[in-house]
Amino acid sequence: MGTALLYHEDMTAARLLWDDPQCAIETPERLTAALERLRRRGLERRCLRLAAREASEAELGLVHSPEYVALVRGTEALDVEALRELSAQYDAVYFHPSTYHCARLAAGAALQLVDAVLTGAAHNGLALVRPPGHHSQRAAANGFCVFNNVALAAKHAKQSYGLHRAPSISSRMTPGELGVGHGPFLGPHSGSGAWPGVLYFSWHRYEYRHFWPFLRESDADAVGRGRGLGFTVNLPWNQVGMGNADYLAAFLHVLLPLAFEFDPELVLVSAGFDSAIGDPEGQMQATPECFAHLTQLLLALAGGRVCAVLEGGYHLESLAESVCMTVQALLGDPAPPLPGTLVPCRRYGERGEGRWAGRRPHPTLPRSALESIQSVRAAQAPHWASLQHQGQWGPGRGPTHICAMGRERGVTLTCLPAMAPAPSPGASSLEGRPLPLLPREPAYKVAALSCRPSPPICTAVVLTTPEATLCLPPGVVRQEEAAPQEEAEAWARPHGALAQGEALTVLGKVLCLVDRILDGQVGSGITAIPAPALAATLDVSIRRGLFHGAQRLLCVAVGQLDRPPDLADDGRTLWLNFRDEQAAALSVFHVSVPLPGATGGFLSCVLGLVLPLAYGFQPDLVLVVLGPAHGLQDPQAALLVTLLRGPAGGRVLALVEEGAGERALPGPTQPARADGARGPVQPLGHRRHG
Numbered sequence: 001m002g003t004a005l006l007y008h009e010d011m012t013a014a015r016l017l018w019d020d021p022q023c024a025i026e027t028p029e030r031l032t033a034a035l036e037r038l039r040r041r042g043l044e045r046r047c048l049r050l051a052a053r054e055a056s057e058a059e060l061g062l063v064h065s066p067e068y069v070a071l072v073r074g075t076e077a078l079d080v081e082a083l084r085e086l087s088a089q090y091d092a093v094y095f096h097p098s099t100y101h102c103a104r105l106a107a108g109a110a111l112q113l114v115d116a117v118l119t120g121a122a123h124n125g126l127a128l129v130r131p132p133g134h135h136s137q138r139a140a141a142n143g144f145c146v147f148n149n150v151a152l153a154a155k156h157a158k159q160s161y162g163l164h165r166a167p168s169i170s171s172r173m174t175p176g177e178l179g180v181g182h183g184p185f186l187g188p189h190s191g192s193g194a195w196p197g198v199l200y201f202s203w204h205r206y207e208y209r210h211f212w213p214f215l216r217e218s219d220a221d222a223v224g225r226g227r228g229l230g231f232t233v234n235l236p237w238n239q240v241g242m243g244n245a246d247y248l249a250a251f252l253h254v255l256l257p258l259a260f261e262f263d264p265e266l267v268l269v270s271a272g273f274d275s276a277i278g279d280p281e282g283q284m285q286a287t288p289e290c291f292a293h294l295t296q297l298l299l300a301l302a303g304g305r306v307c308a309v310l311e312g313g314y315h316l317e318s319l320a321e322s323v324c325m326t327v328q329a330l331l332g333d334p335a336p337p338l339p340g341t342l343v344p345c346r347r348y349g350e351r352g353e354g355r356w357a358g359r360r361p362h363p364t365l366p367r368s369a370l371e372s373i374q375s376v377r378a379a380q381a382p383h384w385a386s387l388q389h390q391g392q393w394g395p396g397r398g399p400t401h402i403c404a405m406g407r408e409r410g411v412t413l414t415c416l417p418a419m420a421p422a423p424s425p426g427a428s429s430l431e432g433r434p435l436p437l438l439p440r441e442p443a444y445k446v447a448a449l450s451c452r453p454s455p456p457i458c459t460a461v462v463l464t465t466p467e468a469t470l471c472l473p474p475g476v477v478r479q480e481e482a483a484p485q486e487e488a489e490a491w492a493r494p495h496g497a498l499a500q501g502e503a504l505t506v507l508g509k510v511l512c513l514v515d516r517i518l519d520g521q522v523g524s525g526i527t528a529i530p531a532p533a534l535a536a537t538l539d540v541s542i543r544r545g546l547f548h549g550a551q552r553l554l555c556v557a558v559g560q561l562d563r564p565p566d567l568a569d570d571g572r573t574l575w576l577n578f579r580d581e582q583a584a585a586l587s588v589f590h591v592s593v594p595l596p597g598a599t600g601g602f603l604s605c606v607l608g609l610v611l612p613l614a615y616g617f618q619p620d621l622v623l624v625v626l627g628p629a630h631g632l633q634d635p636q637a638a639l640l641v642t643l644l645r646g647p648a649g650g651r652v653l654a655l656v657e658e659g660a661g662e663r664a665l666p667g668p669t670q671p672a673r674a675d676g677a678r679g680p681v682q683p684l685g686h687r688r689h690g
């Protein structure tokens with residue numbers, strides 16, 4: 001088990017043999033640079049290395065016409081002049097005598113990756129391939145693509161493994177993939193309008209149809225036809241320069257709500273890194289770290305069965321770094337912090353093309369990314385229940401406060417106007433008040449942090465009963481080390497509930513665990529706390545975290561818990577409480593949200609509110625507290641903890657009232673799955689019937 005890495009050196013053979021500025025960026029160095037960087041970072045040897053095999057002609061026939069396959073086969077024997085002539089019949093394509101071999105290896109690698117993940121030989125994986133695939137059509141090469149690797153993988157997964165909500169999401173997109181905009185994908189766009197059981201999401205550079213390939217069906221209102229209504233999700237970027245905040249917002253407000261509702265059995269990613277900074281094709285601004293976060297978020301789906309297949313990505317440095325970030329996330333490493341502030345890309349003008357750069361942003365229009373996000377949400381809302389939850393936290397104060405905070409911090413991740421209610425009268429008084437925020441760390445410190453190695457211990461647990469009541473998953477160790485007795489007593493002093501016995505013993509271990517997480521020796525932690533001591537242990541944990549070097553600490557408290565009364569409201573602690581009735585919120589750093597009853601309601605609240613807040617706040621440590629009457633089902637609690645790893649470099653400590661669900665919390669490399677199922681999907685042939 002682990003992360004599969006598929007590659008074959010032969011895929012570097014194909015290259016452009018004549019002068020064609022349009023195709024010159026698709027070079028063999030793309031693969032060698034990525035692989036070289038994976039080696040240098042020690043990531044390659046942590047993966048399960050598999051040599052790619054060629055897809056058979058029968059397999060290619062899952063998606064392509066026999067005539068087209070024969071035509072490509074025939075290019076092996078053509079001379080340069082004939083290759084050039086044939087290439088000219090397609091849009092942005094070149095053939096080389098080795099193209100057929102390379103393209104069969106690329107397709108074969110995608111199929112093998114699906115096999116590895118669905119048989120349980122690997123948890124997840126990446127196929128480093130060329131030529132890319134997602135623009136190719138049933139009987140035509142297009143946009144550097146010859147065979148549609150990801151479409152083939154999707155068909156194969158459905159056919160050979162009988163997945164129902166199968167190769168779900170995302171043919172073409174996730175980490176990135178916008179380089180080229182939308183090509184006629186073979187799946188959802190063809191024939192009857194959809195491949196049943198496939199949810200297809202694509203984000204792409206579109207610029208109001210002024211960017212290649214200029215297709216009307218790449219716009220947000222193209223949502224699929226017939227039985228496929230709502231299973232095609234297009235997020236067009238109408239401006240270049242989209243960055244980390246825009247990509248994260250797209251995930252949190254569009255992709256993930258739909259994907260969780262769809263509940264896929266497999267996630268296929270058309271990983272186009274032409275969305276990364278520096279790329280000549282995409283002209284976008286996502287930094288490599290962003291791909292670690294996007295990948296980590298996807299791992300919360302489908303029991304972590306994520307298969308990524310390389311598509312675009314033409315800036316060698318950016319590509320190599322982004323590939324490393326993706327692999328690190330697949331391996332379960334904590335994601336490095338996103339550099340800079342999470343500000344949405346500013347709007348250039350109404351048409352949003354590159355030549356508008358330098359013009360003053362249009363003052364009355366929403367940011368371009370938000371406009372795109374809202375138009376997809378509007379187009380998809382009739383088809384998805386999760387998009388109908390918007391605004392459910394209003395007219396409470398939570399979202400309003402967050403918007404206020406968002407403006408102050410330049411974060412508008414949360415500020416989908418559709419989601420936030422109109423400001424309540426009390427909120428306006430916040431406007432003039434300067435927020436007591438800490439100065440931002442200098443950039444070099446951020447860079448140093450991102451180079452931190454993964455903690456030697458993934459997850460530590462503090463248990464109250466001596467006998468192991470849990471069967472601990474791999475990578476999870478029991479924490480026995482505790483702070484010295486007198487130190488624990490000193491921290492416990494203000495609290496009667498911690499005076500002695502078990503509560504004090506647990507506190508000693510929790511103090512030590514907080515320190516070890518902040519020192520980078522332990523990734524994350526889970527602590528079972530005797531019910532009477534929960535509030536006091538939480539209070540001490542917050543103070544200890546701030547004392548031990550956390551600049552900002554986020555506390556997500558679920559259940560009837562009060563914010564520690566004399567905690568300073570200085571912007572270092574953000575308190576977010578889900579509870580029965582809303583408590584009075586006293587500042588922007590004190591948010592209270594009614595506990596959403598329904599499953600979908602909770603999830604949409606976590607994606608639309610908790611994570612944007614957490615990403616905006618950039619905490620050094622997250623405390624997740626499951627307190628009295630928290631009402632969460634085990635998988636919901638597990639998902640909350642898993643998703644909150646992203647914004648805090650993996651540093652999450654869960655404090656759980658004893659007997660209130662600590663069993664459900666996952667180890668860091670075992671993403672939660674809504675139905676609790678883990679492990680391989682059996683191939684049809686091996687499945688027991690009846």
Ligand code: Q9C
Pocket residue numbers: 022092132133134135142143144145179180212272274281311312313
């Ligand atoms: N100036 C992939 O990324 N270029 N294909 C169009 C725009 C075509 C990209 C020219 C780029 C095809 C897989």
